[in-house]
Amino acid sequence: MKPLIKIENLAVELQRKVILSQVELSLEKGEILGLVGPSGCGKTTLLNTLAGFIGQHAGSIEINQCEQLIKISPDQMLPAEQRNIGMIFQDYALFPHLSVRENICFGLKKMAKVEQECRCQELLTLLELTELGSRYPHQLSGGQQQRVAIARALAPQPSLLLLDEPFSNIDARLRHELMIEIRQLLKRLGMTAIFVTHNKDEVFTFADKIAVMHQGKVLQVGKPAEVCQQPNSWQVADFLQLGSWLPVTRIVQEQSAQVTSLLGRLAGNAIVNSLVDTQSDSRGIYQLLVKPSDIELTQQQASNVIVEHISVTEQGYHYLLSSIEQNSNLAFSQLSFYSQELFTLGSELAVSLKGEHFLLYPAPAVTN
């Protein structure tokens, strides 16, 4: 079966600046893809390019609509209104001069009046907006406005729905509930969707697939659990905040490797990813991904860390630790560690690494 949307080698330049390059993505019908990445990484530009608001400079976008394949390339552009793609904007972009009902019917002008009315009523019921049809957007709450935006986008039955940070304007308490509700709705309708967020928690709740972007490129695509277990780069692991970073050196001797840090040594076979063959930084330093559960207090060595920050969480006290030795190449700070025991700020502790499965990455290039 052909994917519903296939993006190949997509590149976008704005004002002679490369915003997207070599973007490759594909999505099956009914799948929800979460596009994540730090601010300015090109997520919204990708969405706007798919929608037809920004022209691509290279690559192609294929949309498989009702057995008809639409191919969009720099030589073969298609205006936004002919792509059959729906979009829910961050600010919802509801037409302030039109009522809820008129907003929903806006994209149904080609239908007969009766059909329009029928479709509108169906969506009002589906999104529990029946009572609000004659109201204007400014008379609605944020959640209601979002429902209207969804109803309006779904009305022309688009083949793909784009959602640009749809939950950013919603109260934190309601957000999770709404995410589940909208996900269920999209699944029920079999709607294919791409949604943009910079919040990693949203993507785990909402998406079937996740694509992590960095500096205009898609670094990794996969199921959320897979990406979390095997992030393919330092940037992916760092964005998803999978743990703290511990600088280490790696020495290969007689076919076995040893990884050394200020918290002790690890055997080479504790490193489970194969990225260690790529280059380290100029000082020979790598970054080891350390989860809080990989650290334990020990009595067997001298103190090696100092408590820099303490906070209380459901899992116990959360500490941020720094190395006592700060002049070393392997000095670190902000190492996350949980304990049920309360230490005071500035306490010196002895900790060591206890896990057996670690991920090692080349240190990111330092940019000035």
Next chain:
Amino acid sequence: MNIGNKSTSWRFFSWFFAIALVTPIVVMLVASINVSSELFDHLWATVLPEYIRNTLVLGILVAVLSLCFGVPAAALISQTNIVMAKQLRWLLMLPLAMPAYLVAYLYTDLFDYAGPVQRLLRAWFGWQAPSDYYFFDIRTIGGAAIVIALVLFPYVYMLTRTAFEQQDRNLLRASRLLGCTERQSFYQVALPLARPAIAVSLALVTMETLADFATVQYFAVNTLTTAIYDTWLGYGDFAAANALASVLMLFILFAVVAEQRARAGQRHQSSRPNTQQQRKQLSVSQQIFASIFCWFLVFAGFLLPMSLLLVMAVDYADYPQFLTLMATGKNSLKIATYSATIATLIALMLALFQRLHQSSSRMLPMQISGFGYAIPGTVLAMAMLATFGPLDHMINDVAKAFGFTAPGLILSGTVFAIVFAFVVRFSAIANGTINAGLGQIPKSLDLAPASLGVKTVPAILRVHLPLLKSSMLVAWLLVFVEAMKELPAVLLLRPFNFETLSTQIYQLISDERLEQGALGAILIVLFGLLPIIFLNRQKDSK
């Protein structure tokens, strides 16, 4: 911050000035209710219906023409890649600096039977008499409407352009994704969203048109403003003039109500600025057509009349003319400076009262004081005469009763009445500008000085006034320029042998001798350009 123990005096002065500014209008309205003038009855039975019809027709024609000029220009500048958009953006505002009566005179001179255009056509085509060809007669109500629209359309252009530029880009994008083409998006989303701004600008244009006196007088189109002038100065019937002024007030009231309703609709307007709007790429033929349209407006509304004035000035300027210009210019500057300073200070006081006072009625003084903007200069002059005339008589009677020499008409017969009228008429401009500036200052800055132990007045002097400096300057400048240009009120209220630039030019136009006042006319236009240049530079620097 509360204005605290200054509250009582501040409240008193705020209400005092607000009531003082609105009193003459109330006096005029009350006086006109009890009018029993034979002349008014006669006018009503003879010419008044025609005057009212002319006023309405002129108002509608100017509004329609301004709409046809202003909205497409705003759309082309804000939404397309028209060539020289950056220059046209401010050039299209320049006609606002050109008084309509000047354009009226210059175009009549140009397009009349004896003017160079018709002479040239007759020479080319060998026509001998007017019956040999048809040529548009400029001295008609249609001609007056075109001339007035050519200088007033920038109101529609400016407000509509701003509305287009402030529309949320995502609204247009949403409409595209819902199947609209660029053109459909414009008509179904952009234009309806700009409707409140268009309505506000049309209300302004209508008010200015109803207030116009000199243009219609020159074109011999009888409207209510000319009727008021003729009834008072021609027939000496103050009561009838007062009643006519009240009728005109009713028309203005309609325009104000329409404007208020439009503003109420603005809550639908998005406040999110459209920073990176994608502009429509015009084809070559569209580009040519759009450029011709915009440049025609700049040419007809500003460049051509200004060139004609410059030619006149070069041909006819002499030393005696320069001396007269100095004398009348000094009078204009004096009146404009007094008016601008007083209006700005009152606006500052009322705006701070509105912002810092706790009472529920704190908005009223500013609203009341701004009412005068809607009132034409001719009506306002009648209101001043209705109020200050009896007051002067009273002062003289009291002086005589105490054995002093009667001081004469110290209120209605001096520049006091003119300055008072200008402050009443232009307070709304100063109020709006300073209020907008105050709106930019976060509310927390009202509270911060108190938390640092600084009292109210020092806090205003050290925090609010420095932050309001630019708004105060703009307010002053706008009132100053309006006062320099204003004609009808000065014509009716000026003391004997007191001429300003505008009255002198009006007189010369009436005598068909504008050549001798070309320098003064250029000066008025140049003063009119000041706020446009200043505001444009201020916007660019942002």
